[in-house]
Amino acid sequence: MSDAYPKxxxxxxxxxxxxxxxxxxxxxxxxxxxxxxLHALLLRAARFELSRRRGQLAHLQRHDVDDLANQxxxxxxLAVLAKLDEFAGRSRFTTWAYKFALLEAAVKAxxxxxxxxxxxxxxxxxxxxxxxxxxxxxxxxxxELMDALRDAIADTxxxxxxxxxxxxxxxxxxxxxxxxERGTTRGALYKTLHDARRKLRAALAAGGHIxxxxx
Amino acid sequence: MSIHELxxxxxxxxxxEECFERLDEYVExxxxxxxxxxxxxxMLEHLQGCPACREEHDSLRDLLREPT
Numbered sequence: 001m002s003d004a005y006p007k008x009x010x011x012x013x014x015x016x017x018x019x020x021x022x023x024x025x026x027x028x029x030x031x032x033x034x035x036x037x038l039h040a041l042l043l044r045a046a047r048f049e050l051s052r053r054r055g056q057l058a059h060l061q062r063h064d065v066d067d068l069a070n071q072x073x074x075x076x077x078l079a080v081l082a083k084l085d086e087f088a089g090r091s092r093f094t095t096w097a098y099k100f101a102l103l104e105a106a107v108k109a110x111x112x113x114x115x116x117x118x119x120x121x122x123x124x125x126x127x128x129x130x131x132x133x134x135x136x137x138x139x140x141x142x143x144e145l146m147d148a149l150r151d152a153i154a155d156t157x158x159x160x161x162x163x164x165x166x167x168x169x170x171x172x173x174x175x176x177x178x179x180x181e182r183g184t185t186r187g188a189l190y191k192t193l194h195d196a197r198r199k200l201r202a203a204l205a206a207g208g209h210i211x212x213x214x215x
Numbered sequence: 216m217s218i219h220e221l222x223x224x225x226x227x228x229x230x231x232e233e234c235f236e237r238l239d240e241y242v243e244x245x246x247x248x249x250x251x252x253x254x255x256x257x258m259l260e261h262l263q264g265c266p267a268c269r270e271e272h273d274s275l276r277d278l279l280r281e282p283t
Contacts, residue, residue: 045278048278052274090239090240091242099235099238099239099271102274102275170216176267193223200222
């Protein structure tokens with residue numbers, strides 16, 4: 001993912017030479033202006049994220065999207081202020097702060113987009129293939145591979161791994177949405193998915209369906 | 216959906232928490248043209264395997280490239 005990016009970071013980020021000490025300003029006795037400025041930056045980032053997702057949020061009124069942006073900026077501000085000790089200076093402060101706003105907005109948008117949709121965890125219910133326009137031979141090979149995968153899901157995964165793999169990998173449920181429903185964390189769910197994928201890859205390789213060391 | 220997408224990346228990868236922790240550093244390295252994947256090993260694989268983290272990576276990268 002590091003190909004062909006421009007050498008210059010564009011203007012929404014602080015200049016590389018910026019020596020502004022945001023942490024000191026935010027901790028100082030007169031922090032109000034810095035806090036307000038940071039909130040404005042976080043709101044900009046939240047709006048940016050929500051505008052990328054306007055297709056997902058088409059059912060919301062404009063003021064609802066605005067509320068979502070403000071809630072995201074508020075929550076991100078609290079997170080940033082609570083984690084100032086963790087800012088290690090490996091990036092510009094504003095880049096570090098933006099990621100909190102983008103995360104808050106993305107999570108809220110995914111949950112809004114999915115709150116009326118069913119979360120499928122039954123591994124017998126597979127989504128339709130997205131690329132049916134292939135040759136008969138390719139479709140046959142694909143079907144054999146998918147049958148082997150279906151068997152491996154049934155035979156090698158624990159019930160929890162099966163449900164998580166089915167929801168996240170097969171049905172594209174966002175990890176935050178499943179985490180909220182299950183009362184767990186995104187990281188824990190991804191670890192479950194990772195372990196399930198490793199088992200499935202090993203089972204398919206053992207059956208000669210994929211090459212060792214490939215997916 | 217291909218078998219490759221379903222089974223995710225082959226190599227070692229970091230988890231979602233470490234991805235979030237180092238995302239700002241990784242994206243700045245990318246935008247500077249530095250070797251982000253060598254400096255943050257396992258990030259690229261995680262972004263290939265985790266759609267949510269990939270979306271947030273792409274958003275941060277694109278936000279930083281936005282003119283004000």
